[in-house]
Amino acid sequence: MPLHVPPAPAPALRSVLAALGSPTAVREARTPALRTVQGPLSPDHPLPVHVLDNVAGGLPPTTRLAAWRFQIRSTERAVAAADTMLTPDGWAFSHFFEGPYIASTELALRQAEAAARDYQPRLLSIPDLYMLALWLHEDIAADASGGSPAPTDLLVPLAPAPPGIAAHRPHRVADLLPVIATRIAPGPGPLLGSPA
Known part of the structure; x- marks a missing residue:
């Protein structure tokens, strides 16, 4: 089934196109692939990047939209990515x-295209675990800038994934979020008389 890629805000796309057209922005980027690739570059697969803010305390998880990310393609493959950020004046190019997340995202998107269901793809960042996942949202008509992961949505951890979490294996949100919450939750601290 096809993925229903949400349209990126027009200012976000325009800002990435302007950055790609700027020799200074490309030359000063910390991306050797952009400086050495031959042929045209184009933004592709815009995905909203949501940050997971709350997974503990038995409350439903909350997210916030942090960016729109575009895969930057040469003629053959994605060679880099571009993030945009929301500013007081609207969406603007960030960097x-x-x-490794470039190829990993591309692989996860190809795998999701082969799924038996329709999904709206998003990216979910879990900063406390240094983890990024492709979030396959079941509500394909949802506003991509909002919402939280539904229990039946799928999360596909991108490589490199944290130890003990399989990369490129779809997990239901209801199954993976408790694992994430356990890893993020602060421990009880050292016991009295034990080494700190």
């Missing part, structure tokens, strides 16, 4: 970057 280019590369690394």
Whole structure:
């Protein structure tokens, strides 16, 4: 089934196109792939990036929209990504970057395309675990800028995933969030008389 990729805000796309067209922005980016690739570059697969803020305390998880991320494609593959951020004047280009999450995102999107259900793809950042996941939201008509993961939504951890969490394996939110919450939850602290 096809993924229902939500449309990015027009100012976000325009700002990425302007950055790609700026020799200074591309040259000064910490992305060797952008400086060395031959041929045209284009933004592709815009995904809203939500940050998971609350997974503890038995409350439903909460997220906040932090960015729109675009895969930057050469003629053959994604070579980098561009993030945009919300400013008081609207969406603006933030930065280019590369690394393992570029190929991992591309792989997860291909895997999700082969799923038997329709999903709205998003990215979910879990900063406390240094984890990024493809969030496959079941409500394909939902506003991509809001919402929280539903228990039946799927999360596909991107590689590199934290130890003990399998990358590129879909997990229901109801199954994975308790694992995440346990890892994020502060421990009881050292016992009296034990080494700190």
